[in-house]
Amino acid sequence: MQASQVRAIVTGGVSGLGLAVAQRIVADNGKVALFDVNDDKGAAAIAQLGDANARYFRTDVTREDDVAANVAAARDFLGGLNAAVNCAGILGAGRVLGREAPMPLSQFSATVMVNLVGSFNVAKAAAAAMQHNDAGDDGERGAIVNTASVAAYEGQIGQAAYSASKGGVVGMTLPMARELARFGIRVNTIAPGIFWTPMVDGMPDEVQQSLSASIPFPSRLGKPEEFADLVAYVLGNRYLNGETIRLDGAVRLAPK
Numbered sequence: 001m002q003a004s005q006v007r008a009i010v011t012g013g014v015s016g017l018g019l020a021v022a023q024r025i026v027a028d029n030g031k032v033a034l035f036d037v038n039d040d041k042g043a044a045a046i047a048q049l050g051d052a053n054a055r056y057f058r059t060d061v062t063r064e065d066d067v068a069a070n071v072a073a074a075r076d077f078l079g080g081l082n083a084a085v086n087c088a089g090i091l092g093a094g095r096v097l098g099r100e101a102p103m104p105l106s107q108f109s110a111t112v113m114v115n116l117v118g119s120f121n122v123a124k125a126a127a128a129a130m131q132h133n134d135a136g137d138d139g140e141r142g143a144i145v146n147t148a149s150v151a152a153y154e155g156q157i158g159q160a161a162y163s164a165s166k167g168g169v170v171g172m173t174l175p176m177a178r179e180l181a182r183f184g185i186r187v188n189t190i191a192p193g194i195f196w197t198p199m200v201d202g203m204p205d206e207v208q209q210s211l212s213a214s215i216p217f218p219s220r221l222g223k224p225e226e227f228a229d230l231v232a233y234v235l236g237n238r239y240l241n242g243e244t245i246r247l248d249g250a251v252r253l254a255p256k
Contacts, residue, residue, distance in 0.1 A: 001082055001140065001235060006030030008083035008235075009074050011061055011122055014041035016197040017147065018087030020224030021231050025083075026053045028232065033074035035059035035067075035088065035122070061088050061118030064125075071125040082133060082142045083235055084126035086119040089147065092161040108161040115165035119146050120172065123187070131183040138238050141184040145234050146173065148191040150246060154253040166191070170244050177242035186241040188234050193248025195222035216250040 006025050012018035013034030022032045026049050034056045036042055042056035055077045057070040075081040092111025094103050123144050130142030148169040155163025169189055177187035194200070194211050200221060203211075212220050230247055234240055 001136065001143065001238075003028035003030060003232065003236060006083050006235060007075075007078035007080045008085055009033045009035055009071065009081065009122065009126055010085045010087060011035040011059070011118070012086075012088035014038050014045045014056065016087070017192070017195060017224050017227045018085070019045055020228040021085050021087060022049060022054060024225070024228035024232050026050070031078050033057055033070075033078055035061065035070060035074075061086075061122055062113045064121060067121050067125050071122075071129055075129050080133065081126060081129050084122055084130075084142075084144045085231055086122055086144075086146045088118055088122075089115045089165075092165070093158050094161065095158050096160050103161070108164075111161040112165045112168070115162070116168040116172075119169055123176065127180055127183070127185050130185050135184055139184040140186070140238055143186040143235050144176075144180075144188070145231050146187070146189040148189050148244060150191050150193045150248050150251065150253060152191055153246075156253050157256040173244055174242045181241070186238070188240055188242070189244040190227065190230055190234070191244055191246045191248070192227055193222055193246070193251045195224060195227060197224065214251060214254070215248075218249055220249075222247065222249065 008025055010018050010022045010032050013022045014036040022034060025032050032054045034042060034045055046054050046056050057074060059070045060066050090111060094107055096103050133141040135141055146169050149166040151159050151163045152166040152170045173187055173189040180187060
């Protein structure tokens with residue numbers, strides 16, 4: 001699809017990678033609906049992006065009715081819906097056998113609910129709306145981009161829940177792309193490495209330097225705008241489908 005015609009839902013869109021994606025889409029003359037749960041950051045994001053180009057919808061991605069209603073409202077605001085970018089996620093860090101006690105099942109479940117179930121929930125609701133779009137070039141009606149992580153492949157100690165959730169995102173990419181092909185809806189996933197986000201920004205300098213040194217080339221953390229660049233490319237290249245792309249500077253995570 002052409003950048004100026006992108007009408008996208010972006011989950012986790014008020015900060016970090018999601019906000020960078022929203023900024024890129026708006027810069028390319030597209031429009032965005034930001035799904036998130038931080039009202040203050042949502043207001044700040046809309047003030048930056050402009051209320052003609054963006055709107056914030058308070059959305060818990062794990063709630064089916066909430067997502068369905070907000071997808072319909074977002075489509076009305078956007079004047080159509082042809083893209084969904086899932087960036088909402090939580091770390092859910094913790095050891096299976098912690099010092100005090102084993103990991104509570106609720107912690108594992110919550111991580112999978114947001115990262116995997118939430119991504120599926122938004123993707124299927126968006127696809128249900130996109131299937132009714134008029135077909136464009138090659139019969140395309142929409143595109144979905146999910147966010148996994150390199151931890152889907154090399155999860156570190158303390159990442160059992162996170163890696164399982166992101167591995168699930170990778171696993172559903174191809175079958176979802178195959179199923180939605182008959183509607184002209186593409187599905188791809190990006191698996192970022194270590195990126196400069198508010199989460200990393202709060203870490204001590206020595207930790208940040210250690211993280212940077214672990215990345216072969218370039219030996220630095222990824223920039224959110226580099227992630228956004230790849231999202232824009234994936235949305236624009238109609239032959240890219242059913243794929244998970246690592247964006248990581250050739251890093252491979254060590255056990256810890």
